[in-house]
Amino acid sequence: MGNYFLIAFLLLCFSPSPNWIQASSPGQSQDLEDCTHIRKNQQHEHANEVHCSRERSRAAWKVIDEYLMPFVEKEKYQISNKCRLHPDNDMFRDQELHKINHDVNEWRCGYCKKSFYAEKYIDKHFDNRHYHLLNATEGNCLAYLCGALHCDLVMDLQPRKTKCNPASAVRNRHLCETLADTCFPVTGGLSASRLHEFFLHQFCNAHSCSGGQKPFSRGGKTRTNAFYVVISVLVLMLLPLFYGFVYLYQRGLKMSTQDLRRISRAGRKKKPS
Template identity: 65%
Template sequence: MKWLGLLYLFLSVSLQFGGVSSKNQGHEDSAATRTIRKELGDPPEVHCSRERSKAAWKIIQEYLMPFVEKERYQISRTCKLHPDNDLYRDQEEHKIQVDLNEWQCGYCKKRFYDDKFLDKHFDNRHYNLLNVSHTRCLADVCGALHCDLEMDSVPPKKTKCNPAAAARNQHLCEGLADSCFPVKQGPAASRLHEFFLRQFCDSHTCTGRQKPFSRGRRKKRASISYLVISILTLALLFLFYSYIYMYSRGVKRGTQELKRVTPIRRKKKPS
C-alpha cells in the first residue's frame, strides 16, 4: 500500500508539471518579462490591430501587387499601402517558419509551435523595436480592402448592409486609389487607378451586384525551363510506352509464328 501511495503521488506531480508546461508554452517567463520591462520600461500603448494588419498585407500582396509589378509601377511612401506604413512589417519579416508547427524569432532565436505565440513573444520581449513615433497602421485601410473576408475562416453569415458604413468604406477606397495611383502620373498609374476602383471600391455598396476582388489574382507564369522539362518528360514517356507496346506486340506475333511451324519428324532407322 505504501508503494501504491508513492506511485499515486508521483503520477499526480507529473501530471501537474505537464499541465503547467503546456500552459506556459507560447508566453514568456514572468520573472524574465518583468526584468526586461524594468530595463526598457513599460510597453507603449499601441492602437493598431496586428491581426487586421496581417489581413490587409495579405490582400495587398495577393490581389494588388502582382498587377502593380506587371506595370512596373513604384508605389510612393506617402501611399498608405506602402510597406513602410505597416507598423509590424519588421517583426513579420523576423518570423522564421522552421517547420509546419515550429516558428522561430529572428531577433533572439527562441522557438514556438504556433504563430500566435510568436506574436505574443514580440509584444512581451521586442516591443521596444516598434517605431510608434509615426502614425502608421495598415489596419486602418481594412475597411477599403475587405479584410473581414480574409479574416473569416468560414463563409461569413449574411448580415444587413449598413449604407453609411458602405459609403464610408467606398470613400476611403477611392481616396486610396487617388493617393496611391494618381492619374496624372502617366498611363501605368491611370490603368492601376482604374483597376483599384474595380478590384476593391465598386463592391462597397448594398446592392450586392459587384463582388470584391472581381479582377481576381494574377497567376504566376510558368518558367520556360519548367515548360521545356515538362514537354521533354512527356515525350520520353510517350517513346517509352510506345517501345513497350511494340515490343510486347512483336513477342506475341513471334509466338504465334512459332506455333504455325510444323515440327520436323525424324525418320526411323531400318532395323
C-alpha cells in the same frame, strides 16, 4: 494598530509619488518596495500597449500583396512612401519578415532564433521582447484600412452574411477612394491613371448595398494548386515506368509470336515414309 498599517499601505500604493513616505518598520519597507514594483510593471505594460490589431494588419497586407501588388508590378509603378499602402507604413512589416515558418508547428524568431509552436505565440513574443523594433508612428496601422480593403473576406473561411449598413458602406468607399487618389493620382502618368481606375474596380465599387460588383473582381496573384503539382510530379515519375512496361510487353509478345511460327512450320513438315 492593524488598521493604521492597512491605511498606510493603501496610501503607498496609490499615491503619485510614494518616495515621500519613510517606512518606520521592515514590514512597511517591504510593502513600499512591492508597491513600487507593481506600479513599474503596470507602467511598462502600458508603454508597450499598441492600439493596432496585428491580425487585421496582417490581413490587410495579405489583400495588398495578393490583389494589388501583382498589378502594380506589371505596370512597373513605384508606390510613394506617402501612400498608406506602402510597406514602410506597416508598423508590423519588419517583424512579419522576421518570422521563419519551418513547419505548421514550428515558428522561429528571426531576431533571437527562439522557437514557438504556433504563430500566436511568436506574436506575443514580438510584443514582449521586440517591441522596440516596431515602427509605431502615427498612421502606420494597416488595420485601419481594413474597411476599405475588405479584410474580412481573407480572414474568414466564408464571407459573413450580415445585413449591409449603408453608412458603413459610404464611409468605407470614401476611405477607399481617398487611397486611390493618394496612391495612384490620375495626374501621375499613364500607369498611375490605369492603376487608379483598377483600384476603384478592384476595391471601391464593391462598397455598396446594392449587391452589384463583388470585391477583387479583377482577380489576384496566380497561385499554383498544390494538388496539381503533386499530380504532375507523379505523372512524370510514372510515365517512364509505363512506357517501359509497354516496351517489355510488346517485346515479349513479339518473341511469343516468333516461337509460335517456328512451331507451326515444324509441324507442317512431312514425315518420312
